[in-house]
Amino acid sequence: MVKKGKVSSAVIRRLPRYYRTLEALHRDGAVRISSSALGKRMGITASQIRQDLSCFGEFGQQGYGYNVADLRREISEILGMDQDHSAVLIGAGNLGKALIRNFSFGKNGFALSAAFDADPAAIGREFNGVTVRAVDELDEYLRSHKVNVGVLTLPRSAAQDMAEHLIAGGVQGIWNFTNAELDVGDSGVFVENVHFSDSLLTLSYYISDAGQKAEGE
Amino acid sequence: MVKKGKVSSAVIRRLPRYYRTLEALHRDGAVRISSSALGKRMGITASQIRQDLSCFGEFGQQGYGYNVADLRREISEILGMDQDHSAVLIGAGNLGKALIRNFSFGKNGFALSAAFDADPAAIGREFNGVTVRAVDELDEYLRSHKVNVGVLTLPRSAAQDMAEHLIAGGVQGIWNFTNAELDVGDSGVFVENVHFSDSLLTLSYYISDAGQKAEGE
Incomplete structure (x- = not known):
């Protein structure tokens, strides 16, 4: 059903974030979401989302967007969360x-x-x-x-x-x-x-950057 | 000295990995490394490395590669590791x-x-x-x-x-x-x-994937 194997590791590393975001939307009662709204929430573009998901099959409908519960379930299956x-x-x-x-x-x-x-x-x-x-x-x-x-x-x-x-x-x-x-x-x-x-150094970069910008003002 | 501010978060998240890899090379006594050898070690392409580093200035020399100690130090500074x-x-x-x-x-x-x-x-x-x-x-x-x-x-x-x-x-x-x-x-x-x-789910994906491939054989 799903295409796997040739998917880049960058896409795979985004999957848990998709799941986490959809889980939060689902918990908040959202029924459907457009790729642009989902992208906004995740800080990525709508086209990136469509491209990422196309690695695994057909999701969403033109003009309707994604069904939150369905997409959440499908991503959980892609991630193997149903495999005990x-x-x-x-x-x-x-x-x-x-x-x-x-x-x-x-x-x-x-x-x-x-x-x-x-x-x-x-x-x-x-x-x-x-x-x-x-x-x-x-x-x-x-x-x-x-x-x-x-x-x-x-x-x-x-x-x-x-x-x-x-x-x-x-x-x-x-x-x-x-x-x-x-x-x-x-x-x-x-x-x-x-x-x-890696996580602390990323934080370090951003606060250093902010510090330098502030100094430059 | 270094260009910042417009660098994508994907590049920034790779910087600690560059640092970690260069730190290990430095510890092992490596003096210089080509972008292709560094890429091989990190699982990314040489051109990706050149593109990533170009966000922060000029590094390495044509035909020589990178000086490991220098690049490690420069990346540590970009990451703000010298800022106490x-x-x-x-x-x-x-x-x-x-x-x-x-x-x-x-x-x-x-x-x-x-x-x-x-x-x-x-x-x-x-x-x-x-x-x-x-x-x-x-x-x-x-x-x-x-x-x-x-x-x-x-x-x-x-x-x-x-x-x-x-x-x-x-x-x-x-x-x-x-x-x-x-x-x-x-x-x-x-x-x-x-x-x-996110980390455990990435692992989950790979072992599920492996499982599915094995079942398909």
């Missing part, structure tokens, strides 16, 4: 606990089924219904459960080793919060890195 | 503590000078040299210290209120980890949102 993905988290320190407690895996189509840690003081504790297990049990867990994604929230020094356990255990993706560059060999496992630095 | 920005963090829960303890503000040109929390149990505790203060002291702190950025790692429900305190206190930017959509009015304050969901 499962995840395990490795490293139940502050960041790991923050994700377990406060991040809604469920809203993104994921079930967080287990967490692992090397620290005996952490093992056996439960957060938000997820019990922390000994990291030694990871291999056995991966053998006996279907796990799509491993979340790495452990110290950088242990990241590559744990990535290899995850890959050997058959995961399809790694959500990497460490700033280690993971080597996944020819496994085909997809690594999504969360780079806090 | 200061930040305060609001919300010393798990995520806040994870940032205070493990995120290197210093490497990104920021000094994290204080943290605030509403929970009496958190106040007075020290993490990585940063003492947690009562959130009631925020306004006074902002009056008596130069603070460029406020980091919001507090519950979503308190995000807008605290953003208003930060804006009234004169910050230039807010690094927002809550998934609240902040209203900054006409303050000109720049908000950089960290959307964990």
Whole structure:
């Protein structure tokens, strides 16, 4: 039904923003929206939106715009949110606990089924219904459960080793919060890195820019 | 010296990646690199790189490529990393503590000078040299210290209120980890949102895509 495979990563990275925007519109009771209104809300042009969506099929109608609920559902399907993905988290320190407690895996189509840690003081504790297990049990867990994604929230020094356990255990993706560059060999496992630095540096650029402009006035 | 202001946000969002890549090359002892080799490493074309960098001036030499150390330094300056920005963090829960303890503000040109929390149990505790203060002291702190950025790692429900305190206190930017959509009015304050969901959904897309391809084989 949907065309995939040749879609640029820039388009793919915009899809979650489309979803987020449509979700907010849907929540606010919007029934339909024109590509120009959607573009305005997202800070991109209407033609960019039409071009992005054309990668995945036919959406919207000339003169009518998009049905918000339909487009939201279609994008959620393109993103695989209906596929009941499962995840395990490795490293139940502050960041790991923050994700377990406060991040809604469920809203993104994921079930967080287990967490692992090397620290005996952490093992056996439960957060938000997820019990922390000994990291030694990871291999056995991966053998006996279907796990799509491993979340790495452990110290950088242990990241590559744990990535290899995850890959050997058959995961399809790694959500990497460490700033280690993971080597996944020819496994085909997809690594999504969360780079806090990139985000802070973008902010840094804009406030520096603003500062320079103000000085120039 | 550098042209700014009309640069597209897509280019700006690539700058931290340029910096990160050049930093790694520099660390590995690379002295110069061609635009095609840099592009290969970053997964973009050489002409994209030349086009991106042309927004900020003249870099590199025909037939020589880029001097790694120079380009790294110039990009760090464009990003404002040399401007001694200061930040305060609001919300010393798990995520806040994870940032205070493990995120290197210093490497990104920021000094994290204080943290605030509403929970009496958190106040007075020290993490990585940063003492947690009562959130009631925020306004006074902002009056008596130069603070460029406020980091919001507090519950979503308190995000807008605290953003208003930060804006009234004169910050230039807010690094927002809550998934609240902040209203900054006409303050000109720049908000950089960290959307964990967008990252996980991108990963979701790729593993779904891979799954579909595998099923089609």
